Amino acid sequence: MFKKICLLILICVYSFNTNAQAIQFKPTILNPVNVYIDSSQINGKKVIKVIKDSNIKDVDEPTYVKINGIDFKNGIIKVKVLSKLVKNAPDSARGFIGIAFHINEDNSKFNGIYIRPTNGRALQQIRRNRSTQYFSYPDYKYNVLRTIAPGAYESYSDMELNKWIALKIIVKDAQAILYLNDNTQPSLIVNDLKYVPNKPGSIGLFVDIGTEGYFSDLEIDFQK
Numbered sequence: 001m002f003k004k005i006c007l008l009i010l011i012c013v014y015s016f017n018t019n020a021q022a023i024q025f026k027p028t029i030l031n032p033v034n035v036y037i038d039s040s041q042i043n044g045k046k047v048i049k050v051i052k053d054s055n056i057k058d059v060d061e062p063t064y065v066k067i068n069g070i071d072f073k074n075g076i077i078k079v080k081v082l083s084k085l086v087k088n089a090p091d092s093a094r095g096f097i098g099i100a101f102h103i104n105e106d107n108s109k110f111n112g113i114y115i116r117p118t119n120g121r122a123l124q125q126i127r128r129n130r131s132t133q134y135f136s137y138p139d140y141k142y143n144v145l146r147t148i149a150p151g152a153y154e155s156y157s158d159m160e161l162n163k164w165i166a167l168k169i170i171v172k173d174a175q176a177i178l179y180l181n182d183n184t185q186p187s188l189i190v191n192d193l194k195y196v197p198n199k200p201g202s203i204g205l206f207v208d209i210g211t212e213g214y215f216s217d218l219e220i221d222f223q224k
Contacts, residue, residue, distance in 0.1 A: 020221070033065070071170070072102070073102070081164070084161060084211075129156050134188060
């Protein structure tokens, strides 16, 4: 009961804060790390297109557009994402797209939350149960977490490829909560982030194997 009350308080406090800062995707602040980026348009809207460097074969790696000048530890991250599969994407491709946060200076440590849009309406229940994912680089990739705590760091949520999905991630110390599409209930709750830095880090627009990812409307609400 105490944990539920604390979670409710955290959600309420952060939900009513309106100090979000819109981040403009200017070339000077976009730092590609093991990805290719380009400006693009979808339905007349300017967006950032991100594709993972095909030379990076491992998954849950530093493959993101790092936003320069960001010092984030606690707060709220909002972004809209849309993923497609690249031509000749491998069978393991799921449209992986999300946010990396707490990225340190040399990209050797960070937390990440991403979604697998193809899983949202898969005909296999186990794939549906893996629609969202938390991981921590380098020691707690999805396969490690799935082994030590099956189902604890991934969950089901309805989603599809080729559609805009609004992500909201609330971060407070060792906790991160993911909401999708302005739903009032979270899709994923992580109460024990595996990397809790002593100082703020950066944020990255994350993609993984086989994804042609698009990002827009990034907002960050910095909290203590």
